[in-house]
Amino acid sequence: MNVLALFILSLVSITLYAEENKIEALYKLKNINGSILIESDDGKVKHNYNVNDNERFIPASTFKIPNTLIILEEGLIQDQSETIQWDGQEREYAPWNKDQTLKSAFQYSCVWCYQHFAKQVGDQKYRQYLQIFDYGNHLTGSDVTRFWLDGELRTSVNDQISFLRKVYAERLPVKKAHIKTLKSIMLSEEHNSYKVWSKTGWSGKDGWFVGYLVINKQVWYFANHIEINQNSDLKFRKSLTMEALKVLDIIPPKH
Structure with missing residues (x-):
């Protein structure tokens, strides 16, 4: 590797380190334990804080994305x-x-609604879908109506983004019309310069905010997992994500 390439690589590393420090400061200011991953659509830009590739959590209502x-x-x-x-x-x-x-x-993350359908899907079908979707650890549990809330299903921030990529690109073994319906109900924010498709989740100490945004024809995926110790922590699932997107200059600071 020549001197110029080493210099450029060094600059990139310094910049990424500085940006991760900014994200870390946001979490420490709010006294929140968590991890976040933000990636560009082409995969060339990745911002992460406190991400452990081997750490998986209960997906809670973020499972409503594949479940839908x-x-x-x-x-x-x-x-x-x-x-x-x-x-x-x-x-x-x-x-x-x-x-x-x-x-x-x-x-509204209506648990009873999805439990109603879960009884009709059944455990065997769920296991098949988890395999073909390659979602999380592919496990369910003893109760087909609760496996995403307190059963054996686990997912990581990397897993979340991997699945969101398939949703955005419509690369899943289901009818395209169903993916378009999902995208329609996932649309959570519309601004002049950008739109956000997202889902929150919460079960016990596991809190989530996952999704993607499109700004200036660029797509960014995000997955934020935080530790919920009290109900007042719930707001930080989304707010810390949006603040991180601002300090990274992905979305305008005024929003």
Whole structure:
């Protein structure tokens, strides 16, 4: 390797180190333990903080991303506006206590809605989909209605982004129309200069915010996992991600 190449490599390393320090400062300021990975679509730019490739966590409601595709592919619901009839059971989270659609169930992280469909999918089918999707550790557990909440399914920040890439590129063994439906209900923010497709998740101490954004025709994937020690920590799943995207100059600081 010549001197110029070594110099350029050195500059890149210094820049990445400085940017990781900025992200670390955000987490320490909020007293949050976590890890985040942000990648460009071409894979040439990767920003990470505290990422351990061997560390996997319960996916919680981020599993609604593949689960939505499974439900659609199995023909258990036809589109995002079809009614999912409320079972009449009162739950602590008021938005769940009414009829839902696939769109509202996704956006409100309606656990009972997806549990209703999980019973119909069944464990064997889930295991097959986890294999062909190459999602997480491919495991379910003893309860088909809870394996993504407190069962054996685990995923890492790298796993999350790997799957999001397949979603964005529509490279999954399901009908393209189902992926487009998923993308429609994943769209969470629309600004003048960029859009965000995302999903939060929470189970026990595992908190997530994962997704991708498109800005100036460039795609960036993100996966943020944080330790939830109290309910007030939940807001940092998203806020730390968005702040990290700003300090990295991926999105404008004013947003």
